[in-house]
Amino acid sequence: MRQAFIDTATTLIEEDPRTALVLADISVAAFEEAALKHPDRILNVGIREQLMIGVAGGLALTGLRPIAHSYATFLVDRAYEQIKLDLAHQGTGAILVSVGASYDGSSAGYTHMSPMDVQLIDTLPGWTVHVPGHPGEVAPLLTAAAAHDDPVYLRLSTQTNDIAYADAHLLRPVRHGTKALVVAVGPMLAPVLEATRGLDVTVAYTHTPRPFDTTGLRALAHSGNVALIEPYLAGTSAHVVSSALADRPHRLLSLGVTRRDLHSYGTPTDHARHHGLDPAALRASLTTWLP
Amino acid sequence: MTVLDVEPLLRRLTGDEKHAPSAFSTLDVLWVLYDRVLRVDPRRLDDPDRDRFLLSKGHGPAAYYAVLAAKGFFPDGWLDDLAGADSPLGHHPDRLRVPGVEISSGSLGHGLGLGVGTALGLRAQGRLEPRVYVLLGDAELDEGSNHEAIAYAGATGLDAVTAIVIDNRSASHGWPGGIASRFAVHGWTAVTVDGRDHDAVAAGLGQAREGAPHVVVAVVETKGS
Numbered sequence: 296m297r298q299a300f301i302d303t304a305t306t307l308i309e310e311d312p313r314t315a316l317v318l319a320d321i322s323v324a325a326f327e328e329a330a331l332k333h334p335d336r337i338l339n340v341g342i343r344e345q346l347m348i349g350v351a352g353g354l355a356l357t358g359l360r361p362i363a364h365s366y367a368t369f370l371v372d373r374a375y376e377q378i379k380l381d382l383a384h385q386g387t388g389a390i391l392v393s394v395g396a397s398y399d400g401s402s403a404g405y406t407h408m409s410p411m412d413v414q415l416i417d418t419l420p421g422w423t424v425h426v427p428g429h430p431g432e433v434a435p436l437l438t439a440a441a442a443h444d445d446p447v448y449l450r451l452s453t454q455t456n457d458i459a460y461a462d463a464h465l466l467r468p469v470r471h472g473t474k475a476l477v478v479a480v481g482p483m484l485a486p487v488l489e490a491t492r493g494l495d496v497t498v499a500y501t502h503t504p505r506p507f508d509t510t511g512l513r514a515l516a517h518s519g520n521v522a523l524i525e526p527y528l529a530g531t532s533a534h535v536v537s538s539a540l541a542d543r544p545h546r547l548l549s550l551g552v553t554r555r556d557l558h559s560y561g562t563p564t565d566h567a568r569h570h571g572l573d574p575a576a577l578r579a580s581l582t583t584w585l586p
Numbered sequence: 587m588t589v590l591d592v593e594p595l596l597r598r599l600t601g602d603e604k605h606a607p608s609a610f611s612t613l614d615v616l617w618v619l620y621d622r623v624l625r626v627d628p629r630r631l632d633d634p635d636r637d638r639f640l641l642s643k644g645h646g647p648a649a650y651y652a653v654l655a656a657k658g659f660f661p662d663g664w665l666d667d668l669a670g671a672d673s674p675l676g677h678h679p680d681r682l683r684v685p686g687v688e689i690s691s692g693s694l695g696h697g698l699g700l701g702v703g704t705a706l707g708l709r710a711q712g713r714l715e716p717r718v719y720v721l722l723g724d725a726e727l728d729e730g731s732n733h734e735a736i737a738y739a740g741a742t743g744l745d746a747v748t749a750i751v752i753d754n755r756s757a758s759h760g761w762p763g764g765i766a767s768r769f770a771v772h773g774w775t776a777v778t779v780d781g782r783d784h785d786a787v788a789a790g791l792g793q794a795r796e797g798a799p800h801v802v803v804a805v806v807e808t809k810g811s
Contacts, residue, residue: 315710317703335710341741343734346699353703356688358634359710361703376693377731381700384690386682 296451297394299433301325304362304392307441308333313360314441319347321365321394344374351389352381360390360441366400367393367409367450375415383421388446390437391416396426396452396482397527397552398566401559410552413450413527417505422446424505426481426526431459432502448505452526454482454563456500463502466511472496474585475520478512480504480532483524486567490577494585496522504532509539519544522581525551526572548584550577587656589617589784595652598665599675610649611754611781611806612721618787619719619750620657628659631685637716638704640689642697643723643752644678651675651684659686695729697722698749702735705746717794719748724765725756733768739799740772747799748791749774752781756809769801781806 301322307314308329315336316326323330323339330337336359340346344365351361363370370393371378382389393412400407416422423445425436433451440447460467466478470488472495479487484500491498499515501508504525512521521540525531529551536547553570567573571580596610620626625637641650648668655662660674667673674683678692689700701720708716722732739747751765761768766776779790781804794800 312711315707335706338706340734340738343738345695345731346702346734346738349696349699349731349735350703350706353700353705354707354710356700356704357707357711357713359707377696377699380690380693380696385700 296427296430296433296453296455297322299430300364300392300437300449300451303434303437305329307362307438308336311360311441313358315354315359315361317347317351317354317361317363319344319365319369321369344369345377348374348377348389349381352377352385352387355382355387355389355444356385360444362390362392362441364392366395366407367412368395368407371412371415371448372409378416379419383419383446388444390440390447390449392437392449392451394451396450396454398563398570399453401561401563401566404560405556405558410528413448413504413525414531416448417531422448422505423503425449425503427451427502428456428481428484428500429459430455432461432463435461436502450481452482454526456482456484460500460502463500465508466499466501466515468497468499468515470496470498473518475518475522476512476516477522477524477581480525483526483572486572486574486577487524489574490581494581496581496585507532507535507539509535512536512539516540516545520546520586522548522550522584524577525549528552528554546584548580550580589614592617592649592652592656595655595662595665596648598662599648599651599668610646611723611752611809612643612646613649613653614782614784615721615750615752615787615804616649616653618784618791620653622788623791624719625716626686628657628686634711635713635716638688638701638718640697640701640704640718640720641679641687641691642689642701642720643694643726644691647677647679650679654684654686660684694726695731698732698735701747701749702739702744705744708746714746716746717748718746719750721750721752723756724751724753724761725758727751727761727765727768728757728759736769736774737772740769740774743773743797744799745794745797748794749799749801750791751801751803753803753805754807754809765803766801774799774801776801776803778803778805780804
């Protein structure tokens with residue numbers, strides 16, 4: 296996904312004079328050649344994430360469409376107040392593109408992880424959040440985001456599904472059943488499909504949890520049982536689902552990354568297991584919960 | 587019209603008879619900017635080639651509002667309901683509510699980064715005439731975000747940027763060695779002036795040079811004195 300981002304952003308800078316890229320030393324080498332050609336629109340501010348967002352805000356104030364990029368923990372967690380005040384509060388937007396989703400950086404430890412980024416962005420009004428599950432979904436999402444001025448968070452991961460879905464802005468059913476609706480966000484689709492094999496459930500996929508497709512949710516959740524499987528903090532979208540189904544009796548199971556600092560390294564697969572997000576653990580949670 | 591004409595406007599904002607205009611640390615610098623320096627026109631707020639003035643130090647904006655009203659950016663009737671439920675004027679300015687206000691500010695340490703980005707955005711679009719002025723306070727410099735912007739703007743010679751630091755010595759731990767040196771060491775041109783002397787402020791602002799960002803440290807009375 297990171298390469299898809301680099302390729303698409305390079306093309307956008309080349310073809311659309313409105314776009315500008317702001318970096319804070321991360322991925323600078325990948326844009327080195329393009330920066331020689333477009334030094335005014337590919338900007339590396341050094342290891343200064345507050346400034347990266349401030350600069351993006353300033354660029355947007357002059358009518359450009361800024362893209363700011365770094366590891367999620369530096370881009371979002373560290374610069375949260377800049378994101379809150381230097382963009383949408385000014386009446387402007389930007390495209391924030393992160394890598395290092397949740398525990399992608401598990402071997403680097405908790406300092407390089409951000410399972411809370413989407414929840415942080417979700418505290419702010421007006422943001423669209425894209426969580427692609429496949430590299431093939433990145434280019435269309437980024438290109439579409441570059442064509443307007445609203446705030447967009449594009450969260451890239453090294454965890455991927457087998458198939459790219461072009462039409463997953465809304466909840467896209469990929470398996471049909473009767474007992475429950477299981478919503479898989481982004482790269483959770485692959486483990487969810489494995490975990491639900493043979494279960495009588497509908498599995499629906501989306502790469503865009505904000506705005507959440509509440510219309511599709513209501514249409515697909517006729518059983519009243521909804522399981523929400525997200526690749527970031529568990530329960531991040533629970534409030535949206537609960538509000539959307541407030542007029543109906545329903546049961547909601549929210550799974551995602553737990554609120555634990557594991558103080559451990561290892562691979563993303565290890566961390567998926569620790570947080571109960573590997574196929575075996577997901578299946579156990581679902582079968583215990585299903586009516 | 588002189589800065590003395592702003593005094594009754596300030597009184598309407600503060601309802602305070604006992605404070606002289608000198609109680610407002612930014613008043614004289616703001617007046618010099620809007621009266622002599624900034625190429626801005628209240629009739630052409632969206633002119634892409636206008637100079638930008640960013641009030642980073644967004645607290646205590648009474649002098650800012652009074653000067654904007656005096657210069658015709660909004661009706662002076664707005665001054666009579668500061669921070670009222672339906673008032674566009676609050677204790678921190680909102681660019682979406684107040685004509686002529688370039689950034690919404692209040693939380694300290696945001697203006698210089700936005701100003702650097704604004705200068706870069708103008709340059710990327712070939713707009714080399716407008717200057718970007720950012721007004722900060724000496725205590726505001728405590729915020730580390732400013733130092734990210736100071737270092738970067740200096741290193742890249744971002745000469746469309748002029749920072750003005752109102753120094754009323756309100757930083758809790760002070761700035762040993764002076765404020766100007768914090769900028770100069772990063773390659774900014776820097777001048778320290780009497781923040782009440784209009785000619786000195788104007789002359790200091792005029793000392794910006796090609797190839798380097800510029801800072802004017804405007805010294806005023808010590809806060810609380």
